[in-house]
Amino acid sequence: MTTRSKIIYTLTDEAPALATYSLLPVVKAFTASSDIAVETRDISLAGRILALFPEFLTDAQKQGDHLAELGALATTPEANIIKLPNISASVPQLKAAIKELQSQGYALPDYPDTGDSAEVRDIRSRYDKVKGSAVNPVLREGNSDRRAPLSVKNYARKHPHKMGAWAADSKSHVAHMSSGDFYGSEKAALIEANGSVKIELIGADGSTTVLKEKTSVLADEVLDCSVLSKKALRSFISAEIEDAKKQGVLFSVHLKATMMKVSDPIIFGQIVAEFYKSALDKHAAALQEAGFNLNNGIGDLYSSIKKLPADKQAEIEADIKAVYAERPALAMVNSDKGITNLHVPSDVIVDASMPAMIRDSGKMWNTAGELQDAKAVIPDRCYASIYQAVIEDCKANGAFNPTTMGSVPNVGLMAQKAEEYGSHDKTFQIQANGVVRVSDVNGKVLMEQQVEEGDIFRMCQTKDAPIQDWVKLAVNRARLSDTPAVFWLDPARAHDAEMIKKVEKYLKDHDTSGLDIRVLSPVEAIKFSLARIRDGKDTISVTGNVLRDYLTDLFPIMELGTSAKMLSIVPLMNGGGLFETGAGGSAPKHVQQLVEENFLRWDSLGEFLALAASLEHLGNTYNNPKALVLSKTLDEATGQFLDNDKSPARKVGGIDNRGSHFYLALYWAQALAAQTDDAALQAQFAPLAKALSDNEAKIVAELGAVQGKPAEIGGYYAPDKALTEKVMRPSETLNAALASLV
Ligand SMILES: NC(=O)C1=CN([C@@H]2O[C@H](COP(=O)(O)OP(=O)(O)OC[C@H]3O[C@@H](n4cnc5c(N)ncnc54)[C@H](OP(=O)(O)O)[C@@H]3O)[C@@H](O)[C@H]2O)C=CC1
Ligand SMILES: O=C(O)CCC(=O)C(=O)O
Ligand SMILES: [Mg+2]
DSSP: OOOOEEEEEEEHHHHHHHHHHHHHHHHHHHHEEEEEEEOOOOOOOHHHHHHHHHSSSSGOOOOOOHHHHHHTTTTTTOOHHHOOOOBBBOHHHHHHHHHHHHHHHOOOOOOOSSSSSSHHHHHHHHHHSBSSSSSHHHHHOOOEEEOOOOHHHHHHHOOOEEEOOTTTTTTOOOESSSSHHHHHHOOOEEEESSSEEEEEEETTTEEEEEEEEEEEEEEEEEEEEEOOOOHHHHHHHHHHHHHHHTOOEEEEEOOTTSTTTTTHHHHHHHHHHTTTTTHHHHHHHHHHTTOGGGGGHHHHHHHHHSSOOOHHHHHHHHHHHHHOOOOOOOOOEEEETTTTTOOOTOBBHHHHHHHHHHTTTTTTTTTTOEEEEEEEEEEOHHHHHHHHHHHHHHHHHHHHOOOTOOOOEEEEEOOTTTTGOOOGGEEEEEOEEEEEEEEEOOOOEEEEEEEEEEEEEEEEEEEEHHHHHHHHHHHHHHHTTTOOOOOOOOOOOOOHHHHHHHHHHHHSSSSOOOOEEEOOOOHHHHHHHHHHHHTTTTOOOEEEEEHHHHHHHHHHHHHHSSSGGOOEEEEBBSOOEEEESSSOOOOHHHHHHHHHOOOOOOOTTHHHHHHHHHHHHHHHTTTTTHHHHHHHEEEEEEEHHHTTTTOOOOBBOOOOOHHHHHHHHHHHHHHHHHHHOOOOHHHHHHHHHHHHHHTHHHHHHHHHHTSSSOOSSSSSSOOOOHHHHHHHOHHHHHHHHHHHTO
């Protein structure tokens, strides 16, 4: 007898949420007889907003805080969570979601841009809890192991995606600052004993402002702090705008304004300010009156000026247009709709956008909808140089070849909000010139930074237990896959220098005999890894939190065409499992395509891989042999799925996400019918395998018949459940076959 064990499947946003309407019924039907409960929790942006404001909602509208519940679960050995990508909302997205919910009858307060009353501050601080990357850091109570399983790598070799050719004289390049950035100012401190630290600004006038009263610290953790100078940033941007114009390349900006939700919108805002300087300076007073916020992008200008008189609006719009004539051409997000790189801070996210540029011959889209060489502005030097190294490699050696290239899996440090991605509550835009001091409870100054008004100060924490776990994970991976592992750490950064000492120390806790484990700076590490992948060889990247994010889009996008095909496991430090699906995001473009032509090109391979890993974990932790049979057969089904190339096509006419789920169900049922480890499962699934295979043509036709026409799902952030279910489950024959199982 087994204990009834549970898998939590998360409900998120955009394309993955739509795909769930079709895939989850398959998962539930297949697991129902195996003593496995599959439950859902809503961590969508809309769901998280509703959970914030119970007093504004009717009883029927109220929603519990599922994210907090899962965050607590993630610290227990029982956790078994399948986490799909979710929206990390910028302010414009947050406002759009609020507006949509209000229109659906939820009496939520508006997001307050201005105002300082206690009530306004309370509302703003509640909304700020769902802003940016607010889900992943809560659930990620472990480090990450992201890789392309062999079957997926073999699939990519057999069915290579398109890679744009690279020209040796490509003008594309990365532009970064050479001083005044976070990289240049980083300081670090190793904490000796449990306690807390205080962050204060000592003004040049002698005044003291407490920036953060108390930050708890644990013995042996690494603290670091750094500053990005507003002045240096502005003069860097001004020079790069000139240079882009001179070279005739597109100007584009690549930040992580969603995950770095405090610092990067400010950097983005400064770039907007510099680019549109003449028009913004001229209309400064009117724009202030309209409530325009630079950090929300130039799109916010267009929506805020609607409040101004028509002639003023027209004047501002004309002056913005005139800017485009003087400035270099901007890289476009959507040239048909006139959406530029500087419209919204969440449209161009560095982890996905730089690899896409590299995949597309190093080019980005211009206003005519053509590809053109670009200057990719990544202001801070901490990680910018790795992309320049890839660009140089492609210029010298041409595009990478997916049929022959090796792989770069990643072991990433991320537990307990490690490094930059946990820095938001310790990041401040400085209000006056002076010195920021970080001191302990005895008043001993641990670190200090000279600052000027407008600079961004940030402090990060990296706990020791996660570092030890990360080193262990790296050694295990290197051993299991017999592959060299490289720690990407830069001795010139104060934080990394501390990390190198720890890595050297903790490697001694493991048997590393016969393993090739190195520590290289990011630029050396990427050069080493690139040379090896060109030779068809694999190299494990062992990185901190940011490079984990960047590399797990970069290499998969080059190797597999998309990071959606990645296996993405987070062994939680207290024994549970978090199974992320793919390594990419929630693909907003895909929703648009579904709504316009009832075609969803979302690839759920990441979900299939995560589910197999989750079932295996459940089988082992709850001694449930049926779960192990389900896992093994799901793996076989996924192999078959890849062999027969049943991934969604990109355009109407081929099978889409729903069709791909049908084939997974068919192959999974066939594998269950063929296995002999569990006779009951075999007997149960043989008729389903027969029904699905007998009706293959009919089901594919039913699924195909709906394509090519608009689909109505009744919302973007909070689609209507009944309408969406109808859209996502259009095959009566498939629905009836699945229903026969439960
Ligand atoms: N784990 C998480 O929760 C993550 C969340 N995000 C969030 O996702 C949102 C969008 O981010 P963005 O930077 O645009 O990156 P995305 O990864 O969502 O999208 C970039 C492009 O990648 C392709 N893609 C991604 N996933 C799939 C898939 N499963 N199947 C097929 N194609 C896929 C699509 O390209 P094409 O259409 O050309 O095929 C897509 O347009 C943001 O809110 C971001 O914060 C981002 C990363 C991780
Ligand atoms: O949490 C987020 O906003 C994005 C996460 C992400 O990009 C990743 O983990 O790869
Ligand atoms: Mg990412």
